[in-house]
Amino acid sequence: MEIFTFLNNQFLKMNWLSELIRFLVENIFKLNIETRLGGSIHFFIYDVIKIFILLSVLIFMISYIQSFFPPERTRKILGRFSGLTANILAALLGTVTPFCSCSSIPLFIGFTNAGLPIGVTFSFLISSPLVDLASVILLASIFNWKIAISYVIVGLILAVIGGGIISKLKLEKYVEPFVYNNP
Template sequence: MVDIFYPLQWIADKLTYEVFGIAPDTRLAASVNFVIYDVMKIFLLLALMIFFISYLRTYITPERTRKVLGNKKGIKYYFLASLIGTVTPFCSCSSVPIFIGFVEAGVPLGVTFSFLITSPLVNEAAVAALWATLGLKATVIYIVSGVILGVIGGYLIGIMKLERYVEDFVYKIKVGQQTTKPDELTVKERVNIAFENVKDIMGRVWVYVIIGVSIGGIFHGYAPEGILEKYAGKDNLFAVPIAVLIGVPLYSNVMAMIPIVESLIGKGLPIGTSLAFLMSVTAVSLPEMIILKKVLKNELIAIFVSIVAISIIFTGYLFNILL
C-alpha cells in the first residue's frame, strides 16, 4: 500500500537528521521528527477537510436547520440533529444563541441537546487531526461515537421532560429570519467562502496544533515505554472513569489534545480510554457550562454533564473491549 504521506516523512527525516544534525536513534531525534511530521500532516489534512466541509456548509444555514427540526419528534430526529451537528460551524462559544434559536423555533429540548452534544465533539478540525494522527479506523470510531453520544444524551433529556429547567426568557425571545439565500450562490462564491474559512480557522488553531504536537513529541520521545499501559491499561477497571473525571473540568482546544492523545496511545494507553478522555475535555468543558448557565438552570446542567460523562465512560469501556 502506498503511503501518501511519505513525502512528509522524507522532509521530516531530512530536517531532523541533516539540517538540524540530530543523531538518529536518540530520544531527541524521535521527539523532533514526530513534531515536524505531525505538524505538516495535520495542517495538510486540516486545510483539505475545512475546505470540503466549508463548501458543504454553504448549503446549510441555522434557519434551514431550525425548519428541518422544528416541532419534530421521534428517534430519527435525534439522529438527524446529531448528524447536522457534525457539519455545522458551531462550537461551545456559540451554544447560547443556537440554543435560543432552536428552542424559540420549536425544536424539542432533547433534539436540541443532541445537536449541542455532537457539534463541539465532531467537526472538520477534529476529524482532520484524528485522521492525521490516529488513522482512519480511530477517526471513524470517534465520529460514530460522537453521533451516538448526541443521540443518547438528547433522547434521555427529551424523555425526562426537563423544559422547566430552561430559563423563562428563552421561550420569549424571537429570533429573526435568515435573510441570505444560499441556493443563489455560484460555485465560485462557494469556493471563495470555503477558502476564507480555511484561512480563518487555520489562523485560529495553528498555535494549538503546534503546542499540542510539541507536548505529544515530548511524550513520544521521553515517556518510558509501557508506563501508561501498566497503570491505565485495559486491566485497570477504573482507568476509563478516572480519565473522564480528569477531563471534565479541563478545557483545551481539541486540536491541542489530539496529538497528546496520540502519544499517550503510542505509550500504551488504550484507545477507548484515550478517546474517553478526549471526549470529556471536548464535550463537557467548563467554559461551555459557564456559557450555558445563562440559559439553563443548575439542575439541567448537572443532568446534562452526568448523562454525557456516563455515556463517555460506557463508550470508553466498549472500545477497550472491542479494540
C-alpha cells in the first residue's frame, strides 16, 4: 500500500513539482515560502503548472478512450439490453464515454430516436457529464482514491436510480416530440 501512496503523491499530487517550485521561489525569487507572499506565489505557480499537466494528460487519455466509444458503438451496445441491466450498463458507459453535457444532449436525442428506452438514455445522460475520468483523477489527486471511487459509486447509483425512476413513471410523454422525430 505504501507504493500506491508514493505513486499517488508523485504522479497525481506532484510532490516533486511542489519541491521544484519551492526551490524556485526560495532561491530565484528570494522569498520565504512560509510568508504570505512566498506561500501565495508558490501556490499559484504550483497549481497552474499541476493543473495544466493533469489536464493535458487527461485530455489525451479521454480522446484516446473516446476513439473506442463513438456514439454509434455506444448506441449498439445499449440496444442489446433492457431493464435494470440496461440502466446499469448505460450509467457505466456514461462514465467511460467522455462526453460533456454539451454533447450528451445530442446523444440523448440520437438514443431516443434510435428507439432506446427513455430510462436507459437518462441513466446515460446523468452519468456522462457527472462521472468522468477527468473528475475522478482530479479528485484522486486533490483528496485520495477512496474519495474518488466513492464519488464514482454515488454518481453511478444516482444515474441508475434516476433512469429507473423515469422508466417506472413512464415519462416518455413529457419528452418533446422533436426528440423522437429528429432525423
